[in-house]
Amino acid sequence: MRFEDIKKVGIVGGGQMGGGIGQVFATYGYDVTLRDINEEAIARGKSITFEGRFGLKRGFERGKMTQEQYDWATNHYRYTTNLEDLADVDLIVEAVPEDLALKQVVTDRFSLTGRGFAWREVLPSEKRSPLPEITITR
Numbered sequence: 075m076r077f078e079d080i081k082k083v084g085i086v087g088g089g090q091m092g093g094g095i096g097q098v099f100a101t102y103g104y105d106v107t108l109r110d111i112n113e114e115a116i117a118r119g120k121s122i123t124f125e126g127r128f129g130l131k132r133g134f135e136r137g138k139m140t141q142e143q144y145d146w147a148t149n150h151y152r153y154t155t156n157l158e159d160l161a162d163v164d165l166i167v168e169a170v171p172e173d174l175a176l177k178q179v180v181t182d183r184f185s186l187t188g189r190g191f192a193w194r195e196v197l198p199s200e201k202r203s204p205l206p207e208i209t210i211t212r
Contacts, residue, residue: 083104084108085109086168087169088109088118092108103143110155124148
Protein backbone atom coordinates (compact mmCIF):
# COMPACT_ATOMS: atom_id res chain seq x y z
CA MET A 75 0.00 0.00 0.00
CA ARG A 76 1.23 3.46 -0.87
CA PHE A 77 0.66 6.31 1.54
CA GLU A 78 -1.14 8.32 -1.14
CA ASP A 79 -3.73 5.52 -1.39
CA ILE A 80 -4.85 6.16 2.18
CA LYS A 81 -8.13 8.08 2.42
CA LYS A 82 -9.67 6.74 5.63
CA VAL A 83 -7.81 6.33 8.91
CA GLY A 84 -8.96 4.38 11.95
CA ILE A 85 -7.47 5.03 15.36
CA VAL A 86 -7.79 2.61 18.26
CA GLY A 87 -7.48 4.59 21.48
CA GLY A 88 -8.87 8.10 21.80
CA GLY A 89 -6.80 9.60 24.57
CA GLN A 90 -4.31 12.42 24.25
CA MET A 91 -2.13 10.57 21.74
CA GLY A 92 -4.88 9.00 19.62
CA GLY A 93 -6.89 12.20 19.55
CA GLY A 94 -3.89 14.24 18.50
CA ILE A 95 -2.95 11.79 15.75
CA GLY A 96 -6.52 11.83 14.47
CA GLN A 97 -6.59 15.61 14.61
CA VAL A 98 -3.53 15.83 12.34
CA PHE A 99 -4.96 13.33 9.84
CA ALA A 100 -8.33 15.13 9.77
CA THR A 101 -6.70 18.55 9.36
CA TYR A 102 -4.90 17.30 6.26
CA GLY A 103 -7.98 15.90 4.55
CA TYR A 104 -8.37 12.33 5.75
CA ASP A 105 -11.58 10.79 7.02
CA VAL A 106 -10.93 9.72 10.62
CA THR A 107 -12.79 7.19 12.73
CA LEU A 108 -11.58 7.00 16.30
CA ARG A 109 -12.56 4.02 18.43
CA ASP A 110 -12.53 4.05 22.21
CA ILE A 111 -13.89 1.74 24.89
CA ASN A 112 -17.01 3.64 26.05
CA GLU A 113 -19.00 6.85 25.68
CA GLU A 114 -17.24 8.46 28.65
CA ALA A 115 -13.84 7.94 27.01
CA ILE A 116 -15.22 9.26 23.72
CA ALA A 117 -16.53 12.41 25.44
CA ARG A 118 -13.08 13.03 26.96
CA GLY A 119 -11.45 12.46 23.56
CA LYS A 120 -13.83 14.87 21.83
CA SER A 121 -13.13 17.52 24.43
CA ILE A 122 -9.37 17.18 23.93
CA THR A 123 -9.60 17.07 20.14
CA PHE A 124 -12.02 19.91 19.62
CA GLU A 125 -11.79 22.15 22.68
CA GLY A 126 -8.43 21.34 24.26
CA ARG A 127 -5.39 23.57 24.52
CA PHE A 128 -4.07 22.18 21.23
CA GLY A 129 -7.49 21.28 19.83
CA LEU A 130 -9.00 22.08 16.48
CA LYS A 131 -10.97 25.10 17.67
CA ARG A 132 -7.97 26.73 19.29
CA GLY A 133 -5.77 25.90 16.30
CA PHE A 134 -8.21 27.62 13.99
CA GLU A 135 -8.50 30.65 16.28
CA ARG A 136 -4.70 30.96 16.36
CA GLY A 137 -4.43 30.78 12.56
CA LYS A 138 -2.79 27.34 12.50
CA MET A 139 -5.30 26.08 9.94
CA THR A 140 -7.58 27.51 7.31
CA GLN A 141 -11.36 27.67 7.55
CA GLU A 142 -11.48 24.90 4.94
CA GLN A 143 -9.19 22.64 7.01
CA TYR A 144 -11.19 23.34 10.17
CA ASP A 145 -14.51 22.61 8.46
CA TRP A 146 -13.19 19.40 6.88
CA ALA A 147 -11.68 18.18 10.14
CA THR A 148 -14.81 18.82 12.18
CA ASN A 149 -17.06 17.19 9.58
CA HIS A 150 -14.89 14.15 8.82
CA TYR A 151 -13.99 13.05 12.35
CA ARG A 152 -16.18 10.26 13.75
CA TYR A 153 -16.13 8.49 17.09
CA THR A 154 -17.30 4.96 17.85
CA THR A 155 -17.17 2.23 20.46
CA ASN A 156 -17.73 -0.44 17.80
CA LEU A 157 -14.65 -2.09 16.28
CA GLU A 158 -16.63 -3.08 13.20
CA ASP A 159 -16.94 0.63 12.32
CA LEU A 160 -13.25 0.49 11.37
CA ALA A 161 -13.79 -2.20 8.74
CA ASP A 162 -13.55 0.14 5.75
CA VAL A 163 -10.50 2.19 6.76
CA ASP A 164 -7.23 2.04 4.84
CA LEU A 165 -4.91 2.45 7.83
CA ILE A 166 -5.21 1.55 11.50
CA VAL A 167 -3.18 3.48 14.06
CA GLU A 168 -2.83 1.82 17.46
CA ALA A 169 -2.82 4.37 20.28
CA VAL A 170 -3.94 2.38 23.33
CA PRO A 171 -2.29 2.66 26.77
CA GLU A 172 1.03 0.93 27.40
CA ASP A 173 -0.44 -2.34 28.62
CA LEU A 174 1.03 -5.48 27.06
CA ALA A 175 -2.16 -7.55 27.21
CA LEU A 176 -4.22 -4.76 25.68
CA LYS A 177 -1.69 -4.14 22.89
CA GLN A 178 -1.63 -7.89 22.12
CA VAL A 179 -5.42 -7.94 21.79
CA VAL A 180 -5.37 -4.93 19.46
CA THR A 181 -2.50 -6.32 17.39
CA ASP A 182 -4.11 -9.76 17.12
CA ARG A 183 -7.44 -8.26 16.16
CA PHE A 184 -6.18 -5.97 13.43
CA SER A 185 -3.13 -7.67 11.96
CA LEU A 186 -4.74 -10.99 11.11
CA THR A 187 -7.36 -11.60 8.48
CA GLY A 188 -10.12 -14.14 8.83
CA ARG A 189 -11.34 -12.89 12.20
CA GLY A 190 -14.13 -10.75 10.81
CA PHE A 191 -11.68 -7.97 10.01
CA ALA A 192 -9.46 -7.36 7.01
CA TRP A 193 -7.36 -4.30 7.70
CA ARG A 194 -4.42 -3.68 5.47
CA GLU A 195 -2.02 -1.96 7.84
CA VAL A 196 -1.39 -1.60 11.57
CA LEU A 197 0.89 1.24 12.57
CA PRO A 198 2.07 1.46 16.20
CA SER A 199 1.87 5.09 17.26
CA GLU A 200 4.61 5.11 19.86
CA LYS A 201 8.17 4.71 18.65
CA ARG A 202 9.53 4.66 22.18
CA SER A 203 7.22 2.05 23.61
CA PRO A 204 8.79 0.16 26.49
CA LEU A 205 7.11 -2.95 25.09
CA PRO A 206 9.17 -4.57 22.35
CA GLU A 207 7.20 -5.15 19.13
CA ILE A 208 8.15 -8.81 19.02
CA THR A 209 6.57 -9.23 22.46
CA ILE A 210 3.41 -7.40 21.43
CA THR A 211 2.87 -9.36 18.23
CA ARG A 212 3.92 -12.69 19.79
